[in-house]
Amino acid sequence: MDGGGRFPGPLSPAGHPRAQGPAARLLARLPGFLRRSDSLRRGRPGPSLAERLPRGLGAIGIGAAFAALALAGFVASGRYDGFVSENGRPLDILARLCGFGVERVTISGISRMYEREVLAAAGIDWRSSVPFLDVADMRERLLRVPLIASVSVRKVYPREIVVNQVEREPAALWQRNGEISVIAADGTVIDTMRDDRYASLPLVVGDDANGKLGEYLALVAAAGPLAERIRAGTYVSGRRWTLKLDGVDIRLPEIEPAAALARLVALERANRLLEKDIIAVDLRMPDRVVVRLTEEAAAARAEAQKKTKKGTAT
CATH class of the missing domain: 3.10.20.310 (membrane protein fhac)
Structure with a gap:
């Protein structure tokens, strides 16, 4: 003690937490690894990064890098696509x-x-x-x-x-520009004609004929005994139908084609018109039927008319 009754130095030993400031006391309570960080800041060296990493990690990383490069080259060369094509993913x-x-x-x-x-x-x-x-x-x-x-x-x-x-249920075949498509009842194209599986379906020909399929099927139904002889229907100029029979074209009018077809049925029943040497029957005029003969029949008819004229002149 000095003369005034005071101690000349601190009562606590040097370095004791009580003898230090608040920051020093807080540092003393920190975990060891945080105190090591503090020592690094103070200039004292800690364990290096290499010492902290697991052994062999570097070799694993190098191997992974080489594997990634090899895989990238395998894909870029196109060999991966070939492998997948042959064996799957x-x-x-x-x-x-x-x-x-x-x-x-x-x-x-x-x-x-x-x-x-x-x-x-x-x-x-x-x-x-x-x-x-x-x-x-x-x-x-x-x-x-x-x-x-x-x-x-x-x-x-x-x-x-x-x-x-x-x-979808196929209803008919539609031919346009030389190509044949399979269509549904509403005229939607649902397939192409690739083989004979659709050969028995009705056939319509011409632009917009697919949209008029209902009209064509109604005409076939109105043909009565001639229905089984109808092979196709051609929609002409977006206005009327020509029915294709066994080698004979039936040209129907734009208005009331079913009535014209009924006239043909009556003529066939009475006169066997379709069994004669004709290639077309024109029903577009309501008061008459125009028949077109085959070339042979037309030549024979012309020769017969010449002989008749000569006989009359004699």
Whole structure:
């Protein structure tokens, strides 16, 4: 103590928390790793980054980088696309190896299409797998087929796909500019004529003939006993019909064509008109029937008329 009764220095030992300020006391209470950070700020070195990282991490990173470069080169070279084309996507390959490949496709509602056409449109083949088959995409692909009106697709694990479809009903064939299309009852084109599966359907020919299919079918029905002989109907100039029979054209008027057709039925019943050497019957005038002969019949008729004239002159 000094002469005034005071101690010449602090009572607490040097370095004791009570002998330091508030910041020093707070630092003393911090966890060890935070105190190490403080020591770095004070200039004392801590463990290096290499010491903190797990062993072998650098080698793993270098290997991953080389693998990424190799994969990028494989894709850029086009070999990946070729691999997928031959074997399928990697995920599909893995799923097939695990027993989830598509081994059965059940299709219901099929009538006009072939199974192979449905599978091709849906994008299903031996490379597909059930887990990674996109059902929504498959349904959209099938709905792009004009003949399919509606369709549903579902997965049946482990190896089956079920397709339920409803097809539009083809009503007739429509020929325009040399091409033949299959049309529904409302005239909508739903398919192309690729084989003989539609050969028995009625045939209409000409621009806008598909939209007048109802008129044509009504005329066929009005033809009575001649209906089975009608092979096609040509819609002429967007106004009237010419019916194609067995080698004979029946030219109908624009107004009341069914009534004109009834006249033809009566003539055929009474005179067997269509069994004569004619190639066309014109019914466009209501008070008469104009018949066009074949070339041979016309030549024979002309020769007969010449002989008749000579005989009369003699």
